[in-house]
Amino acid sequence: MRVIIIEDEKKTAKELEGMLLNIDSDINVAATLTSVSSAVKWLKENASPELIFSDIQLGDGLSFEIFQEVQTKAPVIFCTAFDQYAIRAFEANSIDYLLKPIEEDILQRSVEKYMNLKDHLSNVGSQYSVNLNKVIVQMDTTYKQTLLVHYREKIIPIKVIDIAFVYAANGLVHVNTRDDKSYSVQYTIEQLEQLLNPHQFYRANRAFIINRDTIQNVEHYFNRKLYVKTKYEPPEKIIVSKIKARLFLNWMEQ
Template sequence: MKVIIIEDEIRTANELRSMLLAIDADIQVEAILGTVSAALDWFEHNAMPELIFSDIELGDGLSFELFKKISIDVPVIFCTAFDEYAIRAFESNSIDYLLKPVDEATLQKSVEKYLRFKEHLIAGGQRLSNMERVISQMEPPYKQTILVDYREKIIPVKLSDVGLIYSSEGAVFLQLADKRNFMVRYTLEQLELTLDPQLFFRANRQFIVNREFIDDIEYYFNRKLLITTKVESPEKIIVSRIKAQPFLKWMER
């Protein structure tokens, strides 16, 4: 069985390959690809494998982008940390998932599930239709608008207009491009789960920043980063040393 692994963490990819070979020595891992662009290039020059193992967050975007750009008519087993609703989408479409960190027993069950369905796979066009439906179901319903209470009114605020979200003295505030500031009835943790990760980044415990409102980034003490935004911030926005590289990687997407 020919498979490819789409995973940007080399250690994770190598562990997955080792476990696959331990499960079945006849499995051939044709390639390990770490980015959407690398995967696109590979598919343009190589025959389709029998099975794909794919992470969701890659070095240059989400794997959803890849599967929208090319015709995939083979099963995909995603590596995911998505909520239960996404997992149900996989199960209803006979596409399995692996919850990180992957263990060999779970991986073996996924391979066995694929083998059971292999003889019953339908024609390529319908398979592709199923794949597109699963992808659309998996894409999280990110918030586009948030409702805020202001005096005796409820005001809809477009999140694309929010330059900064921050906590202060136990409350959470939205700082808008037009200089308005609203308090919301959410925690940063609750908001983070519903915000588009392509647009918003949790810089630290106090701040979530919108990439469209980042003015510049400075190197700070002890390999930290200092963010300057186009909207007013109540304090310095400092990205920790641990988050510095993921943040810069996110900015380049």
């Protein structure tokens, strides 16, 4: 089986190649490509591989741009650090996606899945492109993926996926992370509401923006309000007004 790997982290690419060869020594990794531009060039100049393993975020853009530029019939297995919500729209016609760090037994199941499905892949057709475009919309790069915070005269990068909730009080805005640390930021809560992906973060009220992954449960509260319990202790109760209650529950179901 002839495959290519699109991955800008050399160590990760090498580990992936090693696992593939452990799974099946007949797998031929024809190329390891590190950028959108190099992948586009290779696919234009070479015969299509049988299968593509690709990271989503590369140094010069998103890997989806490759498949917009080059029409290839090769199915793609995405290897990504992004959570599952980001590629749900693509699930119907992608072969699979693997969340980093990749484990060999999961990789093996993914390869086996491809082998079982490969006779049917020619029927994917235009729907493949339709779903791919949906993913590109969901992965809109205008949303922040890293915030710079000031802490004890240092500037620290905080990954957005590690934010448990944002809390505003007394004119200050704090970002609380999953390791139970709190950092002040220069943004207003209104600015952060625009910068954070609304599929993952919700403005619960004037004081809080919450990450859906940190919600433990929701309880009915006074006057048809909702009380949101999170896995991490907030400075005060997170209450969703009765006006926003239905919208909030709909968001949770997305």
